[in-house]
Amino acid sequence: MLAAVERFRIIDLGCKVNRYDGEVVRAELRRCGLREAREQEAAGLVVLNACAVTDRAVQKGRQALRRLRRENPGARLLVTGCMTPADRDGYQRLEPGLLAVLQGERRDLGRILADYLAGAAPATRAGEAMLDGAAFASRTRAFLKVQDGCDAACSFCVVPLIRGAARSRSRAEVLAEAAALLERGFRELVLCGVHLGHYGKDSGDDLGGLLLAVARLPGEFRLRLSSLEVNEADEALARILASSSRFAPHLHLPLQSGDDGVLAAMRRPYTWEGYRRRLENLRAVLPGVALTTDVIAGFPGESDEAFGRTLAALEAVRFAKVHVFPFSPRAGTEAARLPRRVAVPLVRQRVAELLRAERRLREEGDHGLIGTSATVLVESAGGAFSSGLCEQGRRFRLPAGLPTSTFIRCRVAGRAGADLLGEPCP
Ligand code: SF4
Structure with missing residues (x-):
């Protein structure tokens, strides 16, 4: 017989979409009558909200699970978030008794949690689980998921296998949640999705229309977009962003590589020249826009020359921030089966070189900001x-x-x- 569960603790890993999903788990657990443990308090249920985007992220998840177990002996364990069935098997080998909820099962999360905690938790409260953003930074900035899943097929990406096809939340649902978060005092909402630019493609809506509708809500607040694919950051969207100071002039547009051969092998739907031109057009409409990006070092077949083109792309664009990822073959993806793997020491060297370039460019950019x-x-x-x-x-x-x-x-x-x-x- 397991002990009663009154308090829970959650570790969130990964992107904004996953952080948002962690908030949904918190809301469901509160509905089950539990409360989130304070720093020094023991918890009877610990939750790992896992990320699966790279092998390193999965490794971090396993480390976090071991730590959670050490710090909470006797607690029940739940793993949710992003994981492939193979990742789940790995977690269950570490902790045979844990409950793992895959993305495909999240629709039934409330019922699964209630069953799991039956008789062990105080009392399930009736009604909808309400998101209150308790874990978002100091109640100033909240993530608001408007879309999930992805229909693209980037060859390195395991996310569509985990989160399935693209699907949008209804505009009414997003507006109601945005209004509730603003009512609770949040001053910045970050609209996020796995394939944010595809918002509404499955439901006859569009991201620009959604942005304008959220911006019309009353109150003093700011709206920011999370990661967007460059082909979806078109002039119409830029004009909307330029139309009001309510929209943060900041776009995160993953480049991944500056080499057309590597981009094609990644199945990214643009060339470097197309990406560059799109940025030029964005900057013409939104002159002060801050551009940030992701790049992958050491994708299979990336020659020294191809890598050099990625470095040159960073120099040309002068991004405000570049997130650098070493290529990580994820089982089940096309890229994991590609020949011409780049040796690990060379991948590390390229990561270090990209980070050095990024730091230097950011420092130079920052000097130009002084006085603004x-x-x-x-x-x-x-x-x-x-x-x-x-x-x-x-x-x-x-x-x-x-x-x-x-x-x-x-x-x-x-x-x-x-x-x-x-x-x-x-
Ligand atoms: S757009 Fe590409 S990188 Fe982004 S989630 Fe979809 S498949 Fe993955």
Whole structure:
């Protein structure tokens, strides 16, 4: 007989969509009568909200599971989030008694949790599980999933195998959830999806229309888009983003490689020239837009010359931030079966080179920002300095003690590590 479960703890890994899904799990567990354990409290149920995008992410999940078990001996274990059936088997080998809920089973999450906790949890509350964003950063910025799944077939990506076909939430549902989050005091909503630019393609809606509708909600807030495919960041969307200061001028557009041969092997639907031209058009409509990206180092067949073209692409675009990933073959994907693998030491070397270039370019870009101004949403103010993100997605350090959840206009005074130093404008 297992002990009663009153408190739970969740570790969230991965992207914004997965973080949002973690919030849904929290809401369901609260409905089951449980509450989230505070830092030093023991928990009777621990949840790993796993990520499966790379082998490294799965490894991190296994490490987290071992730690959760060590810190919560006797607790029930639940793994959810992104995992392939093979990842699930790996987790279950580590902890034979754990409950694993795959993406395909999440529709029944409430019932599965209620069954799992039957008799062990205080009392299930009737009604819809309400998302309250308790775990989102300081109640200032919330992630709002508007779409899930992906119909693209990028050869390296395991996500469509895990999350299935693209499907959009209805506009009414998104608007109701956005209004509820704003009502709870959130000042920034980040609209996210696995294939965000495909929002509405399955339901006769479109992302631009959704953005305009959310922006019409009352209150003082900002809207940001999470990762978007470059072909979907078209002029119409740029014009919408340029139409109101409510929209953060920040686009994350994964490039993955600057070499057309590698892009074709990745099954990415653009060439480097097409990507570059699209950025040029975006910058013409949205002159101050901050562009961030992802690149993969060491994709099968990536020659020194091909890698050099990715480095050259970073120099040409001067992204505000580049996330660099070593190629990681995920079982079941086309890329895992491709010949001409790049040796691991060379992949590591290329990752290091990309990171060096990224740091240098960011430092150079930051020097150009000194003296300009930005609007920072203050998230935390408890320590030696206040901190928050500006509309372009950069983290700022500001003087300590500023009111949180407020927008502060400030001047860029310098850099502090990877952050910018801000001075509030009089
Ligand atoms: S667009 Fe490509 S990289 Fe993004 S989730 Fe879909 S398949 Fe994966």
